[in-house]
Ligand SMILES: NC(=O)C1=CN([C@@H]2O[C@H](COP(=O)(O)OP(=O)(O)OC[C@H]3O[C@@H](n4cnc5c(N)ncnc54)[C@H](O)[C@@H]3O)[C@@H](O)[C@H]2O)C=CC1
């Protein structure tokens with residue numbers, strides 16, 4: 001069992017820890033947090049050894065009654081791979097520490113691509129991370145876009161992507177974020193950082209993105225126009241995307257009209273924290289006219305990068321190749337949602 005340490009146990013870190021714990025070939029050897037808040041309580045309840053992310057916070061944990069396994073230096077020494085899910089910018093500060101300890105490390109979307117050997121999306125470029133010591137899992141929005149571009153590029157070629165990203169203002173627990181009553185072009189400058197970020201995965205792709213922020217916390221929403229290299233039918237496109245394990249084509253018969261119902265659907269399915277690891281594409285929106293694809297997809301920012309972190313661990317350590325890794329990850333987490341009620345498996349009531 002590969003020993004994985006999680007440095008930074010917030011929105012992303014706690015989900016990565018649970019996903020690693022669910023895999024048959026890896027185990028969580030500890031998690032590091034900066035504050036002794038409810039998240040620390042959750043880690044202890046799940047049985048993860050708890051470390052203080054910062055030396056100057058050790059007393060704060062002790063005073064709050066937590067028994068620490070050590071500081072993040074101890075966690076790094078204990079780990080065969082570290083997933084760094086600290087706030088943006090801190091991963092960059094931590095990378096030299098992982099390198100000095102000789103421990104391969106994964107950082108998250110806010111860190112710069114220049115700091116790592118490769119940016120990563122399992123569907124698109126798993127092989128680039130094989131044997132690497134420092135890898136960056138791209139942000140939630142970039143993950144969602146990369147998962148779409150990969151099959152389109154393979155099957156039809158992509159001439160140009162134009163994406164408008166309606167971004168959630170903050171995660172549900174980020175009480176200080178906004179806007180509260182506004183719609184912000186964010187960033188105002190065009191293109192937004194998302195297009196160049198997708199180019200860290202697809203260097204040759206022609207893509208322009210525009211971003212907005214809205215008073216919502218549940219998910220992001222993408223409005224997409226993609227010029228293809230050939231002219232498939234809308235039905236063919238729908239079938240292609242339906243065949244992707246990390247794309248959920250939302251069928252018409254579910255009557256899901258927005259992100260609120262999507263998250264409720266996930267909770268009804270018994271998904272942990274109501275997570276949706278898949279891109280959620282409205283089947284009815286998939287429209288091809290004169291080689292141009294139009295569609296809407298929602299992205300659950302808190303969870304779509306989680307399976308990607310698990311696959312990055314396998315790529316870096318050689319635990320499995322792409323197909324095998326994605327299959328194991330999907331199976332362990334229960335990824336893959338049927339498009340329609342007819343194809344849903346019959347399950348006993350929870
Ligand atoms: N929340 C989101 O929607 C997404 C976030 N990301 C990326 O994931 C990374 C982490 O983001 P979140 O999980 O949202 O942040 P968060 O603020 O929810 O969690 C950060 C965690 O790091 C801990 N921490 C603080 N200082 C630390 C230090 N010096 N060393 C280690 N840990 C420290 C905090 O105690 C907290 O547990 C960022 O790069 C972000 O861009 C990527 C995709 C989506």
Ligand SMILES: O=C(OP(=O)(O)O)[C@H](O)COP(=O)(O)O
Nearest residue numbers: 109110139140141142167169301
């Ligand atoms: O990386 C993200 O979004 P982004 O791709 O829109 O920058 C995550 O949703 C977190 O970003 P944020 O917390 O700065 O909004």
